[in-house]
Amino acid sequence: MVDSTLSIGEVAERTGVAPSALRYYESEGLLASTRTSGGQRRYPRAALRRIAFVRVAQRVGLSLDEIRHALASLPASRTPTKQDWGRLSALWRSRLDDQIAVLERLRDELTSCIGCGCLSLRSCTLYNPGDRAAALGSGPRYLVADERPPVRPRRARPG
Amino acid sequence: MVDSTLSIGEVAERTGVAPSALRYYESEGLLASTRTSGGQRRYPRAALRRIAFVRVAQRVGLSLDEIRHALASLPASRTPTKQDWGRLSALWRSRLDDQIAVLERLRDELTSCIGCGCLSLRSCTLYNPGDRAAALGSGPRYLVADERPPVRPRRARPG
DNA sequence: GTACGACATGAAGTTCACTCGAAGTCAAGT
DNA sequence: ACTTGACTTCGAGTGAACTTCATGTCGTAC
Secondary structure: OOOOOEOHHHHHHHHOOOHHHHHHHHHOOOOOOEEOOOOOEEEOOHHHHHHHHHHHHHHHOOOHHHHHHHHHHOOOOOOOOHHHHHHHHHHHHHHHHHHHHHHHHHHHHHHHHOOOOOOOOOOOOOOOOOOOOOOOOOOOOOOOOOOOOOOOOOOOOOO | OOOOOEOHHHHHHHHOOOHHHHHHHHHOOOOOOEEOOOOOEEEOOHHHHHHHHHHHHHHHOOOHHHHHHHHHHOOOOOOOOHHHHHHHHHHHHHHHHHHHHHHHHHHHHHHHHOOOOOOOOOOOOOOOOOOOOOOOOOOOOOOOOOOOOOOOOOOOOOO
């Protein structure tokens, strides 16, 4: 390969992202490519950074939809600056902070429940009707018990 | 209702878990019910505790499959003891600890990257080929990289 | 010029944890 | 007895983020 562009296979190998995923990202507007005269995709090196951005954002817990918005918030006309990146990563950090806080709270509740024979006691902190924060993507509802919780409409969380 | 068993609607109301979910749990072997002569489900009160167990386990991040195994590890013949519960919740806690650790590490990496113009530097800690721990369900692969220096390249075509 | 692997597309399949809808049955109150 | 609402089953649908498959083309090494 004489030029500096990369085929989809090369990009896949370098990023660890499967070709099918790269095509999917393109179909979702997260990634662009040019084409050879024969119709095959060619990527500039900057695509690697863009893909890295996507994967890191996914690790933070963003959906591809959110990532598309984040990418759109970066100026298209220039290489993202430190400020651009700082703004986004600060946002992500607070999101991670929230997730960590939720998990820590759950862990502490669990810890305080070890040995108490919980899950049947009204006083158990795991019985927490008011919790609206998602711990792990699965929307928590109120949890137990032998007493009637407040009646509340529920909405299933998406997949 | 003269006896102490509960209909699916009553269980749903008391646990906050939709009837359709309860039927689904049953189809997945997580929950049992007896039937009336007319074929309707009736649940003993212990079902409430079992359902509570399931929901808490879900919050911890277990799949229904894992929860089924956890339930199977409880003795069927007797009410779970404090030891039973303690053993499982200790297991869960260490799982939460792991998840929290992963998120904290990611957050710290992110924090240390704010302002560095990352995602293009080989030295960036977000570039971590060896990472096998799933942060948020999506199996991470190694992430970057464009070994090209900071300045110059322009982004791939905006979507 | 031909062989062969990498690439193309579009549709369909996968996983998880459900929900929804249709069509029919049961249970309880009057 | 009748009405009403809760219940039954089964199959299909949801959504995210892909993968797999079938069928066909590209590009390059020999």
